[in-house]
Amino acid sequence: AQSVTQLDSQVPVFEEAPVELRCNYSSSVSVYLFWYVQYPNQGLQLLLKYLSGSTLVESINGFEAEFNKSQTSFHLRKPSVHISDTAEYFCAVSDPARGYNNAGNMLTFGGGTRLMVKP
Amino acid sequence: GAVVSQHPSWVICKSGTSVKIECRSLDFQATTMFWYRQFPKQSLMLMATSNEGSKATYEQGVEKDKFLINHASLTLSTLTVTSAHPEDSSFYICSAPLGTGDIQYFGAGTRLSVL
Numbered sequence: 001a002q003s004v005t006q007l008d009s010q011v012p013v014f015e016e017a018p019v020e021l022r023c024n025y026s027s028s029v030s031v032y033l034f035w036y037v038q039y040p041n042q043g044l045q046l047l048l049k050y051l052s053g054s055t056l057v058e059s060i061n062g063f064e065a066e067f068n069k070s071q072t073s074f075h076l077r078k079p080s081v082h083i084s085d086t087a088e089y090f091c092a093v094s095d096p097a098r099g100y101n102n103a104g105n106m107l108t109f110g111g112g113t114r115l116m117v118k119p
Numbered sequence: 120g121a122v123v124s125q126h127p128s129w130v131i132c133k134s135g136t137s138v139k140i141e142c143r144s145l146d147f148q149a150t151t152m153f154w155y156r157q158f159p160k161q162s163l164m165l166m167a168t169s170n171e172g173s174k175a176t177y178e179q180g181v182e183k184d185k186f187l188i189n190h191a192s193l194t195l196s197t198l199t200v201t202s203a204h205p206e207d208s209s210f211y212i213c214s215a216p217l218g219t220g221d222i223q224y225f226g227a228g229t230r231l232s233v234l
Contacts, residue, residue, distance in 0.1 A: 034222075041230070042228065043125065043212050043226050043227040043228040044163070044212065044225040045225070046222060046223075046224070046225075049222060090162060106153065106165060106168065107163075109163045110162060111161070111162045112161070112162045114160075
């Protein structure tokens with residue numbers, strides 16, 4: 001079975017400082033990897049994804065994540081955070097081998113990391 | 120991008136009543152939708168997979184008779200919390216995969232408060 005570990009439940013950081021949110025997964029098969037962001041009282045929004053190809057993926061708002069197969073990690077980074085980045089961030093994995101209609105693409109979520117950006 | 124609409128966004132009900140939550144894919148068809156439950160300050164836990172034209176698949180520990188799922192059409196799945204109790208109070212979120220299912224799009228969630 002797959003599992004996802006987000007090592008930090010909370011990450012406080014000052015505005016304009018760099019940040020890294022850690023994500024490790026365990027799986028015996030190749031996986032797809034995702035980062036979702038959840039603002040207070042809202043649903044999840046896809047931040048970025050790794051399906052194949054380049055191991056470094058970027059979002060439109062300055063976040064990036066790098067897939068490291070040997071370390072089974074998919075850490076999320078941003079070189080300079082803003083107050084508006086304050087939110088809960090979830091790492092998730094899915095097994096691409098599972099058929100679409102066979103309960104396929106079911107996501108397994110990490111516990112979440114609350115990013116708190118201070119002025 | 121694809122849009123998933125969830126309604127209502129917040130509902131307060133008395134203990135013993137039933138509450139229906141709708142999840143709609145607005146600009147795409149979804150033969151599969153997923154229902155998650157999120158407790159405060161916790162991650163999302165998959166409750167069930169909703170399948171259009173067939174029965175939902177429930178995760179272990181989720182009561183089928185408590186959480187009724189109906190995938191009425193290719194764009195609509197409903198979750199009915201029957202005989203709700205205070206311990207059912209939670210944030211319920213649905214999602215639907217687009218296309219080949221590699222990416223899921225989430226609804227905004229429904230906050231259920233049972234008094």
